[in-house]
Amino acid sequence: MEVRYLDAQPGSGWALPLATVWGLVTSPGALDAAREAAAPVVGRWRDAARDGPEDPAIGRAAADCLGIARDALAQAADTAGIAARLDGFIERYPLQGRCPADDVLGGGRYAGDAPADEAGATEERRWA
Numbered sequence: 001m002e003v004r005y006l007d008a009q010p011g012s013g014w015a016l017p018l019a020t021v022w023g024l025v026t027s028p029g030a031l032d033a034a035r036e037a038a039a040p041v042v043g044r045w046r047d048a049a050r051d052g053p054e055d056p057a058i059g060r061a062a063a064d065c066l067g068i069a070r071d072a073l074a075q076a077a078d079t080a081g082i083a084a085r086l087d088g089f090i091e092r093y094p095l096q097g098r099c100p101a102d103d104v105l106g107g108g109r110y111a112g113d114a115p116a117d118e119a120g121a122t123e124e125r126r127w128a
Contacts, residue, residue, distance in 0.1 A: 013100070016089055019082045020069040027072030037064035052101075053094040062094040 009017060024030045041048070041061045053059035067090060073083040093099050 015082060016086055019073055019079070019086060020066060023069035023072035023076075024065070027075065030068050030072045033068045034065045037061055037068060052099045054097040056097070059094045059097050063090050066090045066094065 024034050038061045041058050044055075044058065047055055048058050051058065053062050066086060070083050070086040070090065073079040073086065093102075
């Protein structure tokens, strides 16, 4: 599980990823359930970096993993507020094929993506 992004969230945005990690690692069975939910997209790092939750399988895995964390939070004491915020996040972003960066970028996407060579390098990209 990658958590290096926690300190890069704007304002109080760090609370949701931290709550997600907490829910997954403290609730019995949650981490195993998240691994199962993510199994269909294992190894699709390049697709995830390029398309994020706009890719239907990646978006579904993200929403499922976040939902597992939300359910774990909902069962813990004094976490109803953060569980509700996480639920709103799930509805607003991965279930809509979006991520918070879409708010900043205005939904911009890369256009003209060149195929990657064997090393994974691509031609310069431009915004659509």
